[in-house]
Amino acid sequence: MTLTTMIQKMSEGLGNTCAIFFYTLLFALPLGVVFALLRMSKNIVISKLTQLIVSVLRGTPLMLQLLAVTYGPYYLFGMSISRNKLIPVVIAFSINYAAYFSEIYRGGIESISVGQYEAAAILGYSKAQTFIKIILPQVIRRILPSVTNEIVTLVKDTSIAFTVSYQEMFTIGKQIANSQTSFMPFVVAGVFYYIFNALVGFVMGRAEKAMSYYKQ
Amino acid sequence: MNVLKMTDIKKSFGDNEVLKGVSLTVDEGEVVSIIGSSGGGKSTLLRCATLLETVDGGIITYMGDDVTYYNAKGKLCYSKDLKKFKRVFGLVFQNFNLFPHFSVLKNVMDAPVSVLGRDKKEVREECLALLNKMGLGDKAKAYPCELSGGQQQRVSIVRALAMKPDILFFDEPTSALDPELTGEVLKVIKSLAEEKMTMVIVTHEMAFARAVSDRVIFIDNGIIVEEGTPDDIFGNTKNERTRQFLQNYNN
Ligand SMILES: Nc1ncnc2c1ncn2[C@@H]1O[C@H](COP(=O)(O)OP(=O)(O)OP(=O)(O)O)[C@@H](O)[C@H]1O
Ligand SMILES: [Mg+2]
Numbered sequence: 001m002t003l004t005t006m007i008q009k010m011s012e013g014l015g016n017t018c019a020i021f022f023y024t025l026l027f028a029l030p031l032g033v034v035f036a037l038l039r040m041s042k043n044i045v046i047s048k049l050t051q052l053i054v055s056v057l058r059g060t061p062l063m064l065q066l067l068a069v070t071y072g073p074y075y076l077f078g079m080s081i082s083r084n085k086l087i088p089v090v091i092a093f094s095i096n097y098a099a100y101f102s103e104i105y106r107g108g109i110e111s112i113s114v115g116q117y118e119a120a121a122i123l124g125y126s127k128a129q130t131f132i133k134i135i136l137p138q139v140i141r142r143i144l145p146s147v148t149n150e151i152v153t154l155v156k157d158t159s160i161a162f163t164v165s166y167q168e169m170f171t172i173g174k175q176i177a178n179s180q181t182s183f184m185p186f187v188v189a190g191v192f193y194y195i196f197n198a199l200v201g202f203v204m205g206r207a208e209k210a211m212s213y214y215k216q
Numbered sequence: 217m218n219v220l221k222m223t224d225i226k227k228s229f230g231d232n233e234v235l236k237g238v239s240l241t242v243d244e245g246e247v248v249s250i251i252g253s254s255g256g257g258k259s260t261l262l263r264c265a266t267l268l269e270t271v272d273g274g275i276i277t278y279m280g281d282d283v284t285y286y287n288a289k290g291k292l293c294y295s296k297d298l299k300k301f302k303r304v305f306g307l308v309f310q311n312f313n314l315f316p317h318f319s320v321l322k323n324v325m326d327a328p329v330s331v332l333g334r335d336k337k338e339v340r341e342e343c344l345a346l347l348n349k350m351g352l353g354d355k356a357k358a359y360p361c362e363l364s365g366g367q368q369q370r371v372s373i374v375r376a377l378a379m380k381p382d383i384l385f386f387d388e389p390t391s392a393l394d395p396e397l398t399g400e401v402l403k404v405i406k407s408l409a410e411e412k413m414t415m416v417i418v419t420h421e422m423a424f425a426r427a428v429s430d431r432v433i434f435i436d437n438g439i440i441v442e443e444g445t446p447d448d449i450f451g452n453t454k455n456e457r458t459r460q461f462l463q464n465y466n467n
Contacts, residue, residue: 113313115309115311115313116313116315118268118309118313119309119313119314119315121267121268121302122266122268122302122305122306122307122376123302123306123327123331123375123379124299124302124303124327124331124332124379125327125330125331129330129331133326133330134315137317138316138317141317213359214316214317214359214360214361215316215359215361216316216361
């Protein structure tokens with residue numbers, strides 16, 4: 001197999017790689033807010049339970065969670081294994097990344113001084129207005145670098161989907177590597193991920209720059 | 217009419233009884249200064265008046281309406297409509313607490329527009345006029361981080377004024393400023409006093425308090441030790457504790 005066919009075949013999996021990436025961000029970013037709010041709940045039970053869930057999600061391998069989501073329903077309830085593997089992959093990735101995002105959000109929210117809340121309260125802003133207009137924009141600015149780190153990791157983590165044979169770029173590369181007994185597909189995959197993350201770095205850098213119109 | 221009336225206010229943090237029954241009235245157009253040593257409860261009193269803290273006992277009344285009251289069972293309750301009262305007062309913080317992600321103009325305009333629901337264009341003109349008056353006309357587009365402390369504090373005063381409060385509280389408005397910047401802020405407060413703005417000012421600037429106030433209150437250890445005209449307090453107080461405090465202060 002020539003290098004060009006190899007690259008071509010692996011590129012066909014890039015669509016699926018991007019699907020994991022974008023769907024995971026789409027669901028995990030807001031789900032992280034839910035986790036963070038539950039974690040900061042005044043209700044001790046809710047808060048502690050969320051803390052436990054988040055710590056399990058962060059403390060066990062994503063690969064294990066992916067296997068559990070994909071095959072768990074079959075072993076536990078005899079349900080058939082979903083043919084479209086994108087669904088369990090996105091579910092597992094979204095929940096896992098939401099756990100990481102929630103801790104970043106929480107740190108960001110807790111880093112805003114009480115003075116900001118008090119100034120807003122004195123001016124009569126409602127709780128929702130205070131959060132959306134005053135707190136959230138400052139939090140986003142502060143957490144953007146940490147979120148970028150997670151997104152960079154996510155790009156690389158999409159390769160974990162090979163464990164459930166979802167046909168993304170790395171899974172195809174690994175199949176080629178096996179059939180051709182060649183190391184080249186891994187080199188190609190490495191280059192792909194590197195370029196992908198260069199794009200992520202560029203976009204997030206622009207976002208950070210756009211938000212740095214004030215000193216914090 | 218009393219703009220603010222606080223009667224027998226009590227407040228504890230755990231075992232620490234910080235306010236031990238403080239009563240205070242402020243009339244329309246009056247400027248009241250509160251002085252006293254550190255930890256005496258001055259900030260706590262302002263925070264109770266501005267609803268940042270809840271009191272354990274006592275009645276707070278704004279413009280004749282009760283914020284707190286005792287129900288039939290003798291239990292202290294807060295009014296259901298606190299929003300109404302929040303329009304009555306403003307508070308200027310020691311460390312400004314401007315919104316760093318808003319421009320100066322937005323800091324000042326946003327609450328009248330999005331809290332009071334007023335017309336944006338009208339508010340904008342009013343706020344620009346206020347900023348001009350405070351010598352901040354050229355800073356409308358700047359961000360707080362681009363201003364000196366004195367300028368930031370003047371912006372925060374304008375932000376409070378833009379809500380057209382009936383009474384304005386200041387908690388040590390110049391304590392976070394370099395000495396050479398306190399003057400510009402005190403000047404602004406003085407000009408408000410001349411316009412008969414009702415104000416309660418916690419301050420360590422004794423000369424300023426003497427010059428600007430109609431009444432001075434000395435608080436120590438959670439009680440009002442002495443209350444009187446600036447001349448009563450600073451001129452020839454007969455109270456031993458007040459004299460001691462002022463003497464320590466001058467040294
Ligand atoms: N949120 C709080 N929790 C516990 N204790 C508090 C709290 N706020 C104030 N205190 C205590 O209440 C007492 C009075 O504090 P307060 O800030 O009202 O004093 P102050 O007169 O404003 O002093 P200063 O001149 O230093 O500003 C202090 O002993 C302080 O430790
Ligand atoms: Mg204080």
